[in-house]
Amino acid sequence: MIYFDNSATTKIDPGVLATYDKVATNIWGNPSSLHKMGDRSHQLLEASRKQIADLLGTKPHEIFFTSGGTESNNTAIKGTAIQKREFGKHIITSSVEHASVANAFNSLENLGYRVTRLPVDKEGRVSVNDLRNAIDSDTTLVSIMGVNNEIGTIQPIEEISDLLENYPTIQFHVDDVQALGKNIWDKVFTPRVDLMSLSAHKFHAPRGIGVLYKKEGKMLSPLHDGGGQEKGLRSGTENLPAIAGMAKAIRLLLDDEAEKANREEAIKAKIVNHIKDKPGIDIFSPLSEGFAPHILCFALEGIRGETLVHTLEDQDIYVSTTSACASKTADEASTLVSMRVEDKIATSAIRLSFDESNTMEEADQFIKVFDKIYDHFAKINHLGEN
Numbered sequence: 467m468i469y470f471d472n473s474a475t476t477k478i479d480p481g482v483l484a485t486y487d488k489v490a491t492n493i494w495g496n497p498s499s500l501h502k503m504g505d506r507s508h509q510l511l512e513a514s515r516k517q518i519a520d521l522l523g524t525k526p527h528e529i530f531f532t533s534g535g536t537e538s539n540n541t542a543i544k545g546t547a548i549q550k551r552e553f554g555k556h557i558i559t560s561s562v563e564h565a566s567v568a569n570a571f572n573s574l575e576n577l578g579y580r581v582t583r584l585p586v587d588k589e590g591r592v593s594v595n596d597l598r599n600a601i602d603s604d605t606t607l608v609s610i611m612g613v614n615n616e617i618g619t620i621q622p623i624e625e626i627s628d629l630l631e632n633y634p635t636i637q638f639h640v641d642d643v644q645a646l647g648k649n650i651w652d653k654v655f656t657p658r659v660d661l662m663s664l665s666a667h668k669f670h671a672p673r674g675i676g677v678l679y680k681k682e683g684k685m686l687s688p689l690h691d692g693g694g695q696e697k698g699l700r701s702g703t704e705n706l707p708a709i710a711g712m713a714k715a716i717r718l719l720l721d722d723e724a725e726k727a728n729r730e731e732a733i734k735a736k737i738v739n740h741i742k743d744k745p746g747i748d749i750f751s752p753l754s755e756g757f758a759p760h761i762l763c764f765a766l767e768g769i770r771g772e773t774l775v776h777t778l779e780d781q782d783i784y785v786s787t788t789s790a791c792a793s794k795t796a797d798e799a800s801t802l803v804s805m806r807v808e809d810k811i812a813t814s815a816i817r818l819s820f821d822e823s824n825t826m827e828e829a830d831q832f833i834k835v836f837d838k839i840y841d842h843f844a845k846i847n848h849l850g851e852n
C-alpha cells in the first residue's frame with residue numbers, strides 16, 4: 467500500500483496513541499473539578515499547553531484548544547468579525563482558502579459584512595499590492611492561509627505582515643493547517659500574525675483536536691458559550707487525552723524537521739522530474755521555494771481526477787482529487803479555477819501529499835504504476851500526436 471494522501475489526514479503515531487490511551491485510562495478527571503483528580507488533569511492540561519507553546523515559540527496563555535482546523539478558523543474569523551463589528555464590517559480573505567475559511571466569510575457576508583476575496587496569480591498566490599489596495603478604514607480582519615491545501619502554494623505571509631505593521635488594529639489570521647513541520651515556519655508564522663490555526667490529525671495525532679493561537683491582548687468573541695473553559699473563548703470540557711497526544715505529536719513532528727522536509731521534497735522532485743515533459747501533463751506544484759515540499763498537484767488531460775484516483779486505488783495507491791475534505795462534492799478544484807486553469811484541466815487534477823514515512827521506493831513504485839496508466843490513456847486520447 468502506498469499512502470500519498472497525507473494532506474487529507476495522517477496515520478496516528480503509535481507513541482501518540484499510547485499517550486492518548488494512558489491519559490484516557492489514568493488521568494480522566496475533569497480539569498475543572500476541585501478535587502485531586504481534577505487537579506491532576508488540570509496540571510497535565512497546562513503542561514501540554516506549555517509544551518506546545520514552547521515548541522511553537524509562543525506564550526502558553528496564547529494557546530487555545532479547539533476541535534480542529536475548522537473550529538479554529540471559524541473562531542478566529544467570526545470571533546473577530548463579531549468582536550470588532552462596532553469598528554468596521556469589512557473583512558478580507560483570498561479566493562483560494564479552505565472551505566472552513568471561505569464558508570465562514572460567506573456566512574458573514576450573508577449577515578451584512580463586506581467581504582473582499584483577493585484574486586491569485588498563475589501559481590495560486592495573492593498579491594500584497596492587491597491587499598494594500600483592498601484595505602480601508604472599515605477593515606477589521608485579514609485571513610490568508612500559510613500553505614494552500616490543493617497545490618501547496620506558500621502565501622507571502624512575511625510581506626503581508628510587513629504591510630499590516632501599518633494597520634495595527636486589523637487582526638491578521640493565518641490558517642497554517644498545512645504548514646506545520648515543513649521547515650517553512652518562519653515564512654508562515656511571523657510576529658505580526660494575531661491568530662493562527664492548526665489541526666492535529668494532519669500530523670499523526672487524533673482527529674477532533676486542534677490549536678487556535680491568539681496573540682496576547684487580541685480580542686475575540688467566543689462562538690461557544692458554556693462553562694467558560696479556555697478562558698471563556700471555547701467552553702466545553704477539554705479533550706485531555708487528545709491534547710496530550712497532540713503535544714507529543716508536535717514534538718515528534720518538529721524533531722529533525724529540515725531533514726524530513728528534504729526527504730518529502732526529494733519524493734516530490736523525483737515524480738515531477740519524471741512526468742513533467744510528458745504530453746498532456748500539467749504540473750501545478752513546481753519545484754520552487756514558493757511551494758511546500760509535501761504537496762504535488764498535477765493533471766493528466768482528458769481523464770477526470772476521480773477516474774485517476776480510482777485507477778491508482780486499484781493498484782493500492784491512495785491519492786486525492788484536490789482537497790479531500792471537499793472533493794466528494796466539488797466538481798472542480800477551486801484553487802485551480804481561481805488560477806483560471808481551464809475547467810477541463812482543473813477537473814483532471816489529482817493531489818499527492820507526502821509525509822516523512824514515505825520513501826523513494828514508493829516514489830519509484832508510483833512512477834511504474836503511473837507510467838502504465840499514462841501509456842494506456844495516452845494511446846486512447848492520442849496524447850503527443852500532432
Ligand SMILES: Cc1ncc(COP(=O)(O)O)c(C=O)c1O
Pocket residue numbers: 473474533534535536537539564566611613614615641643644665666667676789791
Ligand atoms: C488548509 C486547511 N484548513 C483547514 C482544514 C480543516 O481542518 P480539520 O479537518 O481539522 O477541521 C483543512 C483540512 O483539510 C485544511 O487543509
